[in-house]
Amino acid sequence: MIYFDNAATSFPKPKRVAQAACQSFTEYGANPGRSGHQMSMQTAIKVYDARENLAELFGLQSPEEVVFTSNCTHAVNIAIKGLMRKGDHVIISDLEHNAVLRPVHTLAQRGLITYSVAETFADPKLTVASFAAHIRPDTRMIACTHASNVFGTILPIEEIGRLCRDRDILYLVDAAQTAGVLEIDPLSLGIDFLCVAGHKGLYGPPGTGALMTPLGSLLDTIIEGGTGSFSANFDQPREMPDRLESGTVNTMGILGLGAGVAFVREKTCKAIYTHEMKLATELFSQLKSMPKIVLYTPDFGFGTHVPVVSFNIKGQSSEQTTAQLDEAGFALRGGLHCAPLAHRKMRTLEVGTARISIGAFNTIAHVHKLCDAIGKIARA
Amino acid sequence: MLLHSFFGAQPSAFIIRGEAMNGGTVLFNSITWAIRAQKLLNGQGIGSNIRKISKVGQSKGCAYGLDVKKDFSKALRILENSNIRIVDVIEA
Numbered sequence: 001m002i003y004f005d006n007a008a009t010s011f012p013k014p015k016r017v018a019q020a021a022c023q024s025f026t027e028y029g030a031n032p033g034r035s036g037h038q039m040s041m042q043t044a045i046k047v048y049d050a051r052e053n054l055a056e057l058f059g060l061q062s063p064e065e066v067v068f069t070s071n072c073t074h075a076v077n078i079a080i081k082g083l084m085r086k087g088d089h090v091i092i093s094d095l096e097h098n099a100v101l102r103p104v105h106t107l108a109q110r111g112l113i114t115y116s117v118a119e120t121f122a123d124p125k126l127t128v129a130s131f132a133a134h135i136r137p138d139t140r141m142i143a144c145t146h147a148s149n150v151f152g153t154i155l156p157i158e159e160i161g162r163l164c165r166d167r168d169i170l171y172l173v174d175a176a177q178t179a180g181v182l183e184i185d186p187l188s189l190g191i192d193f194l195c196v197a198g199h200k201g202l203y204g205p206p207g208t209g210a211l212m213t214p215l216g217s218l219l220d221t222i223i224e225g226g227t228g229s230f231s232a233n234f235d236q237p238r239e240m241p242d243r244l245e246s247g248t249v250n251t252m253g254i255l256g257l258g259a260g261v262a263f264v265r266e267k268t269c270k271a272i273y274t275h276e277m278k279l280a281t282e283l284f285s286q287l288k289s290m291p292k293i294v295l296y297t298p299d300f301g302f303g304t305h306v307p308v309v310s311f312n313i314k315g316q317s318s319e320q321t322t323a324q325l326d327e328a329g330f331a332l333r334g335g336l337h338c339a340p341l342a343h344r345k346m347r348t349l350e351v352g353t354a355r356i357s358i359g360a361f362n363t364i365a366h367v368h369k370l371c372d373a374i375g376k377i378a379r380a
Numbered sequence: 381m382l383l384h385s386f387f388g389a390q391p392s393a394f395i396i397r398g399e400a401m402n403g404g405t406v407l408f409n410s411i412t413w414a415i416r417a418q419k420l421l422n423g424q425g426i427g428s429n430i431r432k433i434s435k436v437g438q439s440k441g442c443a444y445g446l447d448v449k450k451d452f453s454k455a456l457r458i459l460e461n462s463n464i465r466i467v468d469v470i471e472a
Contacts, residue, residue: 044411230409232441239413
């Protein structure tokens with residue numbers, strides 16, 4: 001089987017990730033930050049190392065700004081639900097994943113907030129203008145994806161960040177598809193809340209993610225409980241990261257994530273992105289030349305896209321295509337990819353799209369084999 | 381001897397008799413802060429050991445103590461300059 005579903009979760013993982021995760025069963029099996037014995041302390045240090053690794057990858061001011069979560073969705077929910085007050089207005093993009101859309105929509109359904117959807121364009125200036133046009137006096141946050149999980153389109157997050165700073169609006173970026181692929185410096189980009197998946201471009205185990213923010217102490221909590229700190233106090237501590245990390249953390253996942261981040265830092269985001277985009281542009285070019293193949297972006301390239309390509313074969317649904325490719329030995333995802341707004345925009349709500357998402361371990365030979373297989377299905 | 385006890389103060393608040401200190405324990409409410417402090421001091425050549433302390437003051441509950449046997453005053457100054465959040469300082 002050749003794996004092309006890295007936008008859902010990356011596979012394979014670097015060997016060191018499995019080794020580090022296994023250490024939680026063999027060496028670092030105690031509860032970190034709870035007990036006083038040596039194994040607990042050693043485990044806590046390993047968790048800290050992973051936190052520090054993430055902080056350094058994203059140029060944070062201190063490791064306490066990293067909150068370990070179960071996934072990117074979890075991180076987005078902590079930030080949005082912790083921040084929004086009755087009467088607030090939020091702007092999201094028309095490419096959002098349900099990770100952003102659903103928490104915002106849920107709060108709106110409850111009558112707490114209102115939200116607007118900004119249209120995105122190939123021209124970044126038009127996209128920024130679209131966000132600007134939706135700003136109102138009660139706009140408290142812009143929450144947008146860094147890159148579409150369906151079409152790979154990169155949003156102009158730097159310019160949107162500038163807009164947020166100028167208008168004193170909080171800024172959340174969903175970097176599920178870009179963390180570990182594109183260099184992200186939240187401080188210089190003006191990002192207040194950076195939400196990442198640990199199990200995609202950072203090569204950690206599934207069930208890992210992180211919220212990175214210097215504003216964690218200001219958030220209302222959606223989960224309270226034991227933190228191993230201030231234990232006699234009935235109130236949830238303000239101190240970060242404890243405030244947002246109640247309950248026993250996912251040591252196995254975090255240790256693996258730390259190793260995944262170390263892998264990315266060694267390779268560098270730039271090298272990973274260059275490798276993956278070489279494959280993606282070759283793939284896009286081959287698909288574009290095939291009859292019966294429908295693509296959804298007129299262009300695809302470095303700087304404007306991440307290595308995620310959606311397509312369909314005329315006359316069949318995306319799920320039919322991915323099922324046929326599965327039988328031929330290729331793992332792709334079909335359907336809506338939890339991003340109904342993006343499909344509404346591209347008019348693919350009925351058929352979905354077959355999505356090819358490339359990872360660091362894919363090769364040009366993989367791409368050629370996949371294109372051969374798609375060609376055969378299209379010609380049949 | 382407990383010198384002070386108020387959460388969130390900076391180390392400078394504790395260096396009343398700092399120059400005379402030889403060893404002592406710096407208290408943190410969170411294991412994350414304790415490890416950060418330990419790593420910071422290690423990088424400056426100051427060894428330390430973290431231990432769990434079950435009760436701090438009248439109501440705060442669990443804390444982590446960083447035992448520093450040598451260069452305690454220097455250690456406190458380093459932590460102060462790095463904005464490390466200290467709960468208490470106990471002189472040896």
